[in-house]
Structures are given as C-alpha cells and as structure tokens.
Amino acid sequence: MITRQNDLFLISLIKKGDKRALDCLFKKYYNSxxxxxxxxxxxxxxxxxxxxxVFLRIWEKREKISVEKNLKSYLFMATRHTAINYMKQEKLIMEDLSDDIVEENPGPEDVFLYQELESRLTNLINFLPQKRKAIFQLNRFEGFTYNEIAEILSLSSKTVENQMGKAIKQLKLLQKTYQI
Known part of the structure; x- marks a missing residue:
C-alpha cells in the first residue's frame, strides 16, 4: 500500500515537471x-x-498521464505495448529490406563477383574424386535427394550421405588451404 502511495506521489510530482521524481521512478522500475x-x-x-x-513518453505526456490505482501495472502494460510496436516496426523494416534485396537487379559488379565465385567453386569441386564430385553436383546443383542419387548411381543412401559429408569437409579444407 505504501509503495502504491509513493508511486502515485511520484506521478503527481512528474505531472508538475519534477525531473528528480522521474529519475526516482526510473531507478525503481528500470531493471524489472x-x-x-x-x-x-x-x-x-x-x-x-x-x-x-516508455519513460521518455511518460515525461513527454506527463500532463495527460492518468494513473489512479497501480503504477506498476501501468508501466508493465506500457512496456508491453511499446515492445509490440517495436517488433512490428522491426518486422516491417526487415520486409522492406528483403523486398529491396529481391527486387534489386544485379549490376555489372555483382555479375562479375558472382562469376568469380562460381569459377572458384568449380575449381574446388574439380579437386574432388569423381564419384564424390558427381554426388555433390547432383545434390547441390541438380537438387536431387540422397535417396534419388543413390538410385541413379546404384549406391546405398548411407554411402551417398557419407560421400556428401566428405565432399563438404574436403571443399572446406581445400578452400582454406588454397584460399580459393
């Protein structure tokens, strides 16, 4: 009961423009x-x-604040609403960014970088043993599943899975070793 009365007293001081009261309220509830x-x-x-x-808005709208019973509940509700608004805004920004990325036509520089990367990747893949290379290309470039590759190459699915694991490890090692 005393806490509620203290909180309401602080709000009445804040309404009158007392920055120390706002600071006191901030320190009291900030961590929670x-x-x-x-x-x-x-x-x-x-x-x-x-x-x-939340506290900035309290200060900016101090004359209009109407807390008659429980300031703690008011602060938690304000925090909840502000968090929801932030997350909505962040989601909209991310959607706009992803739209920009998808809609953007690649420029000559992007095309050159892509071709350079593709060339480096091809060089790395050429270092793989023939069977491993075929499995890797069927999976990563043609989109076949391990089971489909196993059927095409007359291998077990487990062999295909093992070869893919080895191919990825080998490509990573080659990339680090030769910095391709």
Missing part, C-alpha cells in the same frame, strides 16, 4: 521492466531501448 522487455523480445539492446522509450 528491462527483464520483462527482454522476456518479450529476447534482445538486451532492444529491451533497454524500449524501457527508455
């Missing part, structure tokens, strides 16, 4: 609100930003 925001977002940086934004 950050933990709650982290629970909602799973990101420390974002949770701290959300809580800071």
């Amino acid at each position: 609100l950050c933990k709650f925001a982290y629970y909602l977002t799973s990101r420390n940086d974002l949770s701290e930003e959300i809580v800071a934004d």
Whole structure:
C-alpha cells in the first residue's frame, strides 16, 4: 500500500515537471521492466531501448498521464505495448529490406563477383574424386535427394550421405588451404 502511495506521489510530482521524481521512478522500475522487455523480445539492446522509450513518453505526456490505482501495472502494460510496436516496426523494416534485396537487379559488379565465385567453386569441386564430385553436383546443383542419387548411381543412401559429408569437409579444407 505504501509503495502504491509513493508511486502515485511520484506521478503527481512528474505531472508538475519534477525531473528528480522521474529519475526516482526510473531507478525503481528500470531493471524489472528491462527483464520483462527482454522476456518479450529476447534482445538486451532492444529491451533497454524500449524501457527508455516508455519513460521518455511518460515525461513527454506527463500532463495527460492518468494513473489512479497501480503504477506498476501501468508501466508493465506500457512496456508491453511499446515492445509490440517495436517488433512490428522491426518486422516491417526487415520486409522492406528483403523486398529491396529481391527486387534489386544485379549490376555489372555483382555479375562479375558472382562469376568469380562460381569459377572458384568449380575449381574446388574439380579437386574432388569423381564419384564424390558427381554426388555433390547432383545434390547441390541438380537438387536431387540422397535417396534419388543413390538410385541413379546404384549406391546405398548411407554411402551417398557419407560421400556428401566428405565432399563438404574436403571443399572446406581445400578452400582454406588454397584460399580459393
């Protein structure tokens, strides 16, 4: 009961423009609100930003704040709403970025880099033993499953799986060794 009265007193001071009251409220609830925001977002940086934004809005709209009963509930609800808004905004930004990436036509530089990468990859693949090379190409370039490759090459699925694992390890080793 005393805490609620103290909180309501702090709000009344904040409404009058007392920055020390806001600071006191911030210190009192910051950690618990950050933990709650982290629970909602799973990101420390974002949770701290959300809580800071909640307190900034309280200060900016201090004259209009209407907390009559439980300030703690009010703060947690404000944090929840702010977190949801941040996540919606972040999702929209990511969608816009992915649209930009998909819609962007490759320029001459991109085409050159792609051709260079393709050439390096071809050089690496040519180092593989013939059977391993065939399995790798059928899987990665033609899109065949291990079972389909096994049927095509008259091998067991397990052999195909083992050869793919060895091919990937060998390609990584070759790439590191020759920096291709």
